[in-house]
Amino acid sequence: MAQQIDLKKINDKIQQLKETTRELNRIGEDFPAIARNTVRILASLKMLEINVSDLVELE
């Protein structure tokens, strides 16, 4: 199971999501509902990085 997981591909998606979320966060500078929700999404994305991206750095 573990061998079949393409970590690099997953990490690419995580980084795309992160970039998009950061961009939204910037756009939402004067829009509290966007600013605060994107902060929470970024925190969740950090958990994906802990679970996946940190491993990609080992390869």
Next chain:
Amino acid sequence: MYDKQKFWNPVLETLPPEKIKQLQLNKFKKIFKWTYERSKFHRQLYDNAGIKPGDIQSLDDVQRVPKVEKSMMQNIQRKAPFPYGEALCVPLDEVTIFRQTSGTTGQPVYQPDTWQDWEWWMECWSYILWAQGYRPQDRVFIPFGYNIFVAFWAGHYAAEKIGCEVIPGGVLDTKARILKIQELQATAMMGTPTYILGMAETARSKMDIDPSKLTIEKITCAGECGASIPSTKKRMEDAWGAKVYDHAGATEIGAWSFECTEQPGGLHVNEALFLVEIEDVETGEIIEEHGRRGKMVITALDRMAQPCLRFDSKDVIEWAPEPCACGRTSRLIKGGVVGRADDITKVKGVLLAPSAIEEVVRSIEGLSDEYEVIVEKVGDTDKIKLRVEVMPEAEDQCPLIESELVDQLRLKTNLRYDIEICGCETLPRYEVKARRFKDLRKKE
């Protein structure tokens, strides 16, 4: 389906040990640099020791990083900026939650967390609950006072993250909680061993309910080491007809270890998220081999707002000799947290861990769950008094029980005790965490 998957993270939890070490080193470098650049308190500590972020090139170099003790955190939090002092690594307006330690060892330490840190707490607990068999089909009852202490807060949110249905048993009293478990057919719950045993006693003696006939299948314990003490674990499992699992964590650290469904007689250290070192109490040497106890020095590798770097936890632990049969490659600590370096005390020249007394008391049928240990000095001699409660149905067996206690205690602790056998329900009851070990010599 993912809920059939054995591991919360099938890659990280089965990583070869050398890869885990590499991951830990990478992460330690990052958290050390983060902390050095943002915390005036830490930077001063490290500058005084002559160590900078670029100096960390191996896990051996980590040992050069000065330890942080609870007293240091207590001191810096007395100083400006209010309320966290100079160890805060994020702007104050990024802090979204306050917690504090219980203060049983002095002034409480405040713990600020950002939303990301709180997500991380939940993530730590998700590893724990998944390893203990929690799945989306579970209905989890959480009988604790939701307040300033972290206790089961993260367990609550991790259970939600996993997809369980969570029942917050906050301000209900014990009887109402038992009735709610019965009414909603909860399948799992969390509590301290003292409270889990106390709930069972209340159900049996005051409500005529047999807790083992309720629907609880698994219980996650925290706050005390009882769930890793075999006789206490057995009492809880027998009382509730459920599997009981231990975990260890702390407000300033995070939830760093857990028992899995294999119940291997120890706790997995979550080595992807924490770097645990065991230090010889006398020499300060780092212990890598199994079978030697020492105190834990721990780093939370992903905690950002108020980092936990080489924290001197005073928890006494030892590495287990074998990996767990569950397939996780993280190391186990044998028997869980055996005690605290503060609690392990010399009596008549012999090192005594209070958990060893609990193991004996709760292995003897006819005794209740409660006991009390009092150490005092009479003249120049240390005396240990052990007070236990006999169950009504065993009152005619007191001489036998006393004799068994003396023999077992001698065997397990190499000490002699004055035994006092009391009637049922005469010793103090504790709601959450118990203080059953009283060393009066320290006050003399």
